[in-house]
Amino acid sequence: xxxxxxxxxxxxxxxxxxxxxxxxxxxxxxxxxxxxxxxxxxxxxxxxxxxxxxxxxxxxxxxxxxxxxxxxxxxxxxxxxxxxxxxxxxxxxxxxxxxxxxxxxxxxxxxxxxxxxxxxxxxxxxxxxxxxxxxxxxxxxxxxxxxxxxxxxxxxxxxxxxxxxxxxxxxxxxxxxxxxxxxxxxxxxxxxxxxxxxxxxxx
Amino acid sequence: xxxxxxxxxxxxxxxxxxxxxxxxxxxxxxxxxxxxxxxxxxxxxxxxxxxxxxxxxxxxxxxxxxxxxxxxxxxxxxxxxxxxxxxxxxxxxxxxxxxxxxxxxxxxxxxxxxxxxxxxxxxxxxxxxxxxxxxxxxxxxxxxxxxxxxxxxxxxxxxxxxxxxxxxxxxxxxxxxxxxxxxxxxxxxxxxxxxxxxxxxxx
DNA sequence: ACAATAGTGTCTTTAAGACATTATGCG
DNA sequence: CGCATAATGTCTTAAAGACACTATTGT
Numbered sequence: 001x002x003x004x005x006x007x008x009x010x011x012x013x014x015x016x017x018x019x020x021x022x023x024x025x026x027x028x029x030x031x032x033x034x035x036x037x038x039x040x041x042x043x044x045x046x047x048x049x050x051x052x053x054x055x056x057x058x059x060x061x062x063x064x065x066x067x068x069x070x071x072x073x074x075x076x077x078x079x080x081x082x083x084x085x086x087x088x089x090x091x092x093x094x095x096x097x098x099x100x101x102x103x104x105x106x107x108x109x110x111x112x113x114x115x116x117x118x119x120x121x122x123x124x125x126x127x128x129x130x131x132x133x134x135x136x137x138x139x140x141x142x143x144x145x146x147x148x149x150x151x152x153x154x155x156x157x158x159x160x161x162x163x164x165x166x167x168x169x170x171x172x173x174x175x176x177x178x179x180x181x182x183x184x185x186x187x188x189x190x191x192x193x194x195x196x197x198x199x200x201x202x203x
Numbered sequence: 204x205x206x207x208x209x210x211x212x213x214x215x216x217x218x219x220x221x222x223x224x225x226x227x228x229x230x231x232x233x234x235x236x237x238x239x240x241x242x243x244x245x246x247x248x249x250x251x252x253x254x255x256x257x258x259x260x261x262x263x264x265x266x267x268x269x270x271x272x273x274x275x276x277x278x279x280x281x282x283x284x285x286x287x288x289x290x291x292x293x294x295x296x297x298x299x300x301x302x303x304x305x306x307x308x309x310x311x312x313x314x315x316x317x318x319x320x321x322x323x324x325x326x327x328x329x330x331x332x333x334x335x336x337x338x339x340x341x342x343x344x345x346x347x348x349x350x351x352x353x354x355x356x357x358x359x360x361x362x363x364x365x366x367x368x369x370x371x372x373x374x375x376x377x378x379x380x381x382x383x384x385x386x387x388x389x390x391x392x393x394x395x396x397x398x399x400x401x402x403x404x405x406x
Numbered sequence: 407a408c409a410a411t412a413g414t415g416t417c418t419t420t421a422a423g424a425c426a427t428t429a430t431g432c433g
Numbered sequence: 434c435g436c437a438t439a440a441t442g443t444c445t446t447a448a449a450g451a452c453a454c455t456a457t458t459g460t
Contacts, residue, residue, distance in 0.1 A: 002205065002290065044281045044288035074274060074292055078247045085247035087205065089277055151412075170450065172413070177448095187412090187457085194411025195457035354439075373423065375440070380421095390430085390439090397438025398430040 001086045004050035005038035005119065007126040008059060011144050012097030017160045018144065019106035020123065023058045029082045030116035037104065047071065051091045060103040065096040068143035072129050080118045090122050092130060094143035109160050131161035138180065148199040175200055204289045207253035208241035208322065210329040211262060214347050215300030220363045221347065222309035223326065226261045232285045233319035240307065250274065254294045263306040268299040271346030275332050283321045293325050295333060297346035312363050334364035341383065345405055353400040378403055
């Protein structure tokens with residue numbers, strides 16, 4: 001038996017940090033407990049499709065709100081599932097924060113409660129892996145930050161994934177030197193006090 | 204069905220470059236063709252144990268000659284196996300070059316002939332992944348270079364994995380600054396002409 | 407004016423690339 | 434000696450860290 005477990009993240013402009021989809025299990029084992037959304041891999045099914053199925057089925061989001069999917073690692077501890085030995089192929093996914101209501105709870109990294117199975121360790125591995133993908137993997141970076149983003153959001157994202165907050169000026173310099181990324185001319189007022197920001201836009 | 208396919212590498216002092224174990228399949232599908240050593244994952248079996256089983260069974264090496272094992276990636280193309288949809292969990296392994304006779308053919312990266320299944324692409328992914336592990340993953344690096352190695356061998360290894368040969372002086376400088384690695388006092392004559400080398404030893 | 411936020415500039419440190427120079431062996 | 438191989442030193446460039454300074458808004 002092979003399950004595909006998904007670390008689905010979103011980063012809404014209305015939220016200070018990215019968050020992860022956690023669902024309450026409605027079936028045994030661990031019925032009623034919290035876990036990552038996951039499905040059993042169907043025969044001949046692709047990992048990408050299984051991840052989509054986990055998000056649409058367990059989180060309740062239509063597939064067009066999924067902006068990126070990728071592999072993480074395989075967890076093979078034989079006792080990880082009380083039903084018997086099961087492999088977990090873990091995947092990451094980025095979903096559109098402007099998505100309709102869903103059936104998941106969303107937690108910031110680091111505030112996720114205890115999870116069923118070995119999903120706690122899986123989540124930790126995922127966070128470290130995503131920290132490595134940020135800025136290096138254009139697909140992931142663009143998916144989670146969106147088409148236009150402020151340096152402040154880039155700062156918050158990097159801090160949430162890596163655990164330490166980069167220097168604002170240094171991050172700006174890095175973004176400036178990044179191919180395929182440009183700084184908009186027009187400044188945008190954020191609403192509160194402070195200087196307006198110049199959004200970063202992908203080309 | 205889940206298969207575990209192993210990219211088993213060794214780097215003998217008698218060889219100029221590292222090489223990969225390739226076996227000739229004795230069963231369908233692709234009987235008689237070349238492929239990576241692989242086994243079907245048993246129920247409740249750990250990936251590490253399956254990789255060991257592939258090496259002992261298909262390559263014919265005793266398990267004590269295996270110096271390191273790790274995960275690579277999952278290949279899920281439904282048509283990759285003519286028997287029907289099969290997942291391939293690919294792994295790397297490093298085997299002791301001072302091993303007894305085995306039943307595999309050993310090819311240098313880049314000189315491997317056409318392989319059955321999707322093992323060609325898997326091997327390419329593996330090579331890139333191992334290039335990333337070199338110097339960063341102490342376990343892999345120590346396993347493939349051995350307890351004592353010359354800068355010349357480090358150069359050859361880096362070139363074989365990454366495709367480009369680093370500068371000798373720069374590599375020496377990097378090794379000098381690497382924690383857990385020391386340069387032996389006594390120089391070793393290599394046999395041929397040229398200045399003796401000071402081996403690098405792990406601490 | 408002042409606090410809050412954003413952007414820019416600069417000095418320093420570190421890592422890496424390129425390449426010359428010196429050292430030690432074999433024939 | 435001449436050639437092959439190894440080690441070291443140096444100049445330069447690129448990237449990153451730390452931090453000061455300026456700019457623009459809301460109250």
